[in-house]
Amino acid sequence: MGFNKKQDAVSLAQQQRAREQREVEQAFMKGVSDFRDFIAPSSLEIESGHFRLGTLYARAFYVYGYPRQLFTGWLSSIINLDEEIDLSMFIYPVESQVVLENLRKKVSQLEAGLQIDAEKGRVRDPAKQAAIIDAESLRDSLQIGEERFFRLGMYFTIYAKSLEELELVQHKVETILGQQLVYSKPATVQMEQGLNSTLPQMMDQLMVRRNMNTGALATSYPFTSADLTQENGVLYGINMHNSGLVLFDRFTLENANMVVFAKSGAGKSFAVKLEALRSMMFGTEIVIIDPENEYERLCDAVGGTYIRMSLNSSTRINPFDLPQVVDKEDGDNALRSNLITLHGLMRLMMGGALSPIEEADLDQALIDTYAKAGITGDPLTHQTPPPTIGDLYETLLHMQGTGPGMAQRLRKYTTGTFAGIFSQQSNVNINNHMIVFNIRDLEDELRPVGMYIVLNHIWNRTKSDKRRRNLIVDEAWQLLKHQDSANFMFSVAKRARKYYLGLTTISQDVEDMMSSQMGRAIVSNSSMQLLLKQSTSAVDVLSAVFKLTSEEKKRLGQFPVGQGLLFAGQNHVHVQILASPTETSLISTSPDEIKKVQEVASRAQEAYQLMTQGKATGNIAANQ
Numbered sequence: 001m002g003f004n005k006k007q008d009a010v011s012l013a014q015q016q017r018a019r020e021q022r023e024v025e026q027a028f029m030k031g032v033s034d035f036r037d038f039i040a041p042s043s044l045e046i047e048s049g050h051f052r053l054g055t056l057y058a059r060a061f062y063v064y065g066y067p068r069q070l071f072t073g074w075l076s077s078i079i080n081l082d083e084e085i086d087l088s089m090f091i092y093p094v095e096s097q098v099v100l101e102n103l104r105k106k107v108s109q110l111e112a113g114l115q116i117d118a119e120k121g122r123v124r125d126p127a128k129q130a131a132i133i134d135a136e137s138l139r140d141s142l143q144i145g146e147e148r149f150f151r152l153g154m155y156f157t158i159y160a161k162s163l164e165e166l167e168l169v170q171h172k173v174e175t176i177l178g179q180q181l182v183y184s185k186p187a188t189v190q191m192e193q194g195l196n197s198t199l200p201q202m203m204d205q206l207m208v209r210r211n212m213n214t215g216a217l218a219t220s221y222p223f224t225s226a227d228l229t230q231e232n233g234v235l236y237g238i239n240m241h242n243s244g245l246v247l248f249d250r251f252t253l254e255n256a257n258m259v260v261f262a263k264s265g266a267g268k269s270f271a272v273k274l275e276a277l278r279s280m281m282f283g284t285e286i287v288i289i290d291p292e293n294e295y296e297r298l299c300d301a302v303g304g305t306y307i308r309m310s311l312n313s314s315t316r317i318n319p320f321d322l323p324q325v326v327d328k329e330d331g332d333n334a335l336r337s338n339l340i341t342l343h344g345l346m347r348l349m350m351g352g353a354l355s356p357i358e359e360a361d362l363d364q365a366l367i368d369t370y371a372k373a374g375i376t377g378d379p380l381t382h383q384t385p386p387p388t389i390g391d392l393y394e395t396l397l398h399m400q401g402t403g404p405g406m407a408q409r410l411r412k413y414t415t416g417t418f419a420g421i422f423s424q425q426s427n428v429n430i431n432n433h434m435i436v437f438n439i440r441d442l443e444d445e446l447r448p449v450g451m452y453i454v455l456n457h458i459w460n461r462t463k464s465d466k467r468r469r470n471l472i473v474d475e476a477w478q479l480l481k482h483q484d485s486a487n488f489m490f491s492v493a494k495r496a497r498k499y500y501l502g503l504t505t506i507s508q509d510v511e512d513m514m515s516s517q518m519g520r521a522i523v524s525n526s527s528m529q530l531l532l533k534q535s536t537s538a539v540d541v542l543s544a545v546f547k548l549t550s551e552e553k554k555r556l557g558q559f560p561v562g563q564g565l566l567f568a569g570q571n572h573v574h575v576q577i578l579a580s581p582t583e584t585s586l587i588s589t590s591p592d593e594i595k596k597v598q599e600v601a602s603r604a605q606e607a608y609q610l611m612t613q614g615k616a617t618g619n620i621a622a623n624q
Helices: 002-028 035-039 096-119 127-144 163-179 191-198 214-218 268-282 296-301 328-350 355-373 377-384 389-397 401-414 447-464 483-499 510-515 517-524 535-547 549-557 580-585 591-624
Strands: 042-047 051-053 058-065 086-096 149-160 183-187 210-213 234-239 245-248 256-261 287-291 305-308 434-438 469-475 502-506 528-532 563-568 572-575
Touching: 042 191, 051 191, 058 163, 058 191, 086 096, 086 191, 096 127, 149 163, 149 191, 149 214, 163 183, 210 214, 234 268, 234 535, 256 268, 268 287, 268 296, 268 469, 268 502, 268 528, 268 580, 287 447, 296 305, 296 434, 296 580, 328 355, 328 377, 328 401, 328 447, 328 483, 355 389, 355 401, 389 401, 447 469, 447 483, 469 483, 483 502, 483 517, 502 510, 510 517, 510 535, 528 535, 535 549, 549 563
Parallel strands: 256 502, 256 528, 287 434, 287 469, 305 434, 469 502
Antiparallel strands: 042 051, 051 058, 058 149, 058 183, 086 149, 149 210, 234 245, 234 572, 528 563, 563 572
């Protein structure tokens, strides 16, 4: 008996020590900060219509109404909104068999209602018929396993620094959702439950849910923020999704080619000139083929070389020029490549396709013409002055077979109307950071030939001197009208990556370009696309080519000037192209803008003259 009392005393003493130890630990832990202390707000005040979280005012909402159809990315406008918003989505799967049974009952009720209306002579209710069609379609999809059924609860909480600002944010959010027929309500008298439902703790305390099938639920995928920003790159404009900057380096893609499509006056040349001007800051060399004299002011402003191509111009380009190479194998390849290019050029000059015999004779004549000038596959011989079209004319004239006939077809380029411009040695120096070839004054018949020769001249320069370059071809449809020049453009687009070249193709005739096999091939070999405002007919063509969403397709025909879709790889961005006043004065082709620039320059000149005269008067007075 005494032993038990002793044990009880020991047990009581241990319990007492344990209790004291716990009290000490609890007192200690009260003075230690844990993770909850760091993330917890300083205070939380809950009212019926809002709650105050520290210094911020907040309001929780639930989404209760959806339209009959939802489109992909409908949440992106909310996610990319420049406001503080917490958004949560709760998705509950539902057994298909349960849904099928409910749908069967619903369809029976709707059909019975239609039948009763018909018997009583009431006007047909289109809403009931649409509901029956939707229910039957969903039943078929569920039955074959194509769709599944879910219940979706969507809640969001907005934050602001004052109640007035909170009202403005609420109006902004409700307006954006209302435009898409998505309706929300504040969780009045349930603000605490709304807060808990939007915190990342998997607690759906509002329990406001809506039935959704797989397709509709997929459109609500929240990670749709479109962003196209790199640490280094050219500023293309403002991202209209999230007001961020679109900074991108096109040379980081699989290839640096870009196509630009827009109707006349939508700002395509403005966008391309702006990119060219900003690319030069990174040391990129710019080469432009200008068919409408739009790039002269920009070229003069940056100290570039402006080359006018016309029968009256002193500029001469010899299509027989060869790129400068060192390796013997490269020298042979350079000669063969130029022979192939000359075949296409001769077909253009002779006005059409050649027969197989004419092709063979022309090939031999080209080889003999180079040989007579002392040029072979050996790169050492490439330093010799190359032959000209006049030399080829002489070779064809003295050949047997079809040679004399082809020589007669070439005569207008040697001694006829078009003599001089392409039949003499080159006198063009393209060793500059910006080179513009103006082909506006070339006759319509000469323009495809001129563009072909200029492109070949640039291509030879690109192969012999590899550096970061952008080649801009404006109004490319003029080249694509002819098979040989279209093939050459496609060859450049396909091989440009190997020579650190980015090809920019600009066209306003989308349908003509996309109806051409080579035009479509050039588009598919371009990793970047800029689509500005389009005509109604072009929207359908581009939608099929670029797999545009219904929203992108709708916007494409309604964009204001300077806005468009920029595609870079897999990224799609709605971009607003903006330029500084100085850049605008250099690149704008708007008559009003040009007039303003001229007026400013005139006033500056007058002010300078007045200032000069004032100094002169002051000097005279001082001397007296």
